[in-house]
Amino acid sequence: MRDLFLHTSAHWGRYSEYVWRTAPDGNCYLLPAEKAKPSVYDPMKDPNTLVFDAIEIGMMQFQKEPEAKLKQAILAFAGKYGLLGIMTALPTTAEFITYEKVYLPKNPFLRKETMETQEYLRLFFPFIRPDFHKKGVESVWQTGDKYEIAFAMTFQADPQAKAMSFMRNYGERYDWLCKLFKDWAFHVLTTKFYLEDRNREDPDVLSLYQRGISAFEGIAPTYHIELRGKPTLVWDFHSLLLDIRFLLSVMLTDEQNPLKLCKKCHKPFIAPNPAEEYCSEACKDATKK
Numbered sequence: 001m002r003d004l005f006l007h008t009s010a011h012w013g014r015y016s017e018y019v020w021r022t023a024p025d026g027n028c029y030l031l032p033a034e035k036a037k038p039s040v041y042d043p044m045k046d047p048n049t050l051v052f053d054a055i056e057i058g059m060m061q062f063q064k065e066p067e068a069k070l071k072q073a074i075l076a077f078a079g080k081y082g083l084l085g086i087m088t089a090l091p092t093t094a095e096f097i098t099y100e101k102v103y104l105p106k107n108p109f110l111r112k113e114t115m116e117t118q119e120y121l122r123l124f125f126p127f128i129r130p131d132f133h134k135k136g137v138e139s140v141w142q143t144g145d146k147y148e149i150a151f152a153m154t155f156q157a158d159p160q161a162k163a164m165s166f167m168r169n170y171g172e173r174y175d176w177l178c179k180l181f182k183d184w185a186f187h188v189l190t191t192k193f194y195l196e197d198r199n200r201e202d203p204d205v206l207s208l209y210q211r212g213i214s215a216f217e218g219i220a221p222t223y224h225i226e227l228r229g230k231p232t233l234v235w236d237f238h239s240l241l242l243d244i245r246f247l248l249s250v251m252l253t254d255e256q257n258p259l260k261l262c263k264k265c266h267k268p269f270i271a272p273n274p275a276e277e278y279c280s281e282a283c284k285d286a287t288k289k
């Protein structure tokens with residue numbers, strides 16, 4: 001990883017187990033399991049594995065894997081990394097709770113440009129609403145069990161919505177999760193096709209790839225300066241979603257060690273040099289035979 005991201009405040013929460021549940025609105029949601037234990041970790045400790053795991057779930061959709069298998073893979077991902085934090089990542093600011101309304105830039109899920117905060121929260125608390133009250137820009141929120149309080153304490157310097165996304169009743173929609181994972185894999189595939197075809201004379205195809213990759217936008221992480229012995233640039237990721245998206249962008253544009261898909265097993269890997277096509281000696285040997 002480039003030195004630029006040496007300092008981040010990217011800590012994220014997860015529960016030991018998640019479950020799929022169908023809500024009264026008919027949508028399937030991923031939520032923490034009833035007895036699951038919480039923990040906090042640093043997603044930047046092993047960014048490569050995190051991004052690879054996310055891409056593989058997206059690739060499963062291109063390979064038309066059955067829904068049961070896909071759901072199992074997303075469950076395993078959540079048990080390892082937690083939910084994506086979509087609630088915090090979608091609005092124009094992670095501090096949306098402190099505004100009168102929620103403001104939404106263009107996104108694949110919600111067409112409205114503004115939403116009432118309570119209405120927006122309902123999209124992520126499909127079974128039991130959080131004990132949250134709002135009047136103008138002021139809001140009051142009651143935490144529930146000891147784990148929720150622990151998360152609120154851990155992330156008290158962060159936007160309030162971040163701690164709220166570790167509440168037991170916070171869930172993320174199956175179709176939204178699928179779409180995000182699929183988009184990430186799409187960008188890896190588009191980059192791969194572009195690099196393979198860029199020397200061929202077919203401007204229409206190339207421009208198709210270029211348009212595909214330019215659709216990869218969204219809210220950027222923020223940053224601030226901290227005095228840690230010296231002035232230090234610290235990046236703020238208030239959701240795992242932004243974390244993955246940003247890491248993926250950095251990895252795809254790395255000229256020395258780009259993220260690639262292995263020519264043999266199709267798994268993502270970080271190339272030791274820009275020309276490397278296989279993830280391992282085993283894959284290279286298997287091709288020779």
Ligand SMILES: [Zn+2]
Nearest residue numbers: 262265279283
């Ligand atoms: Zn391989």
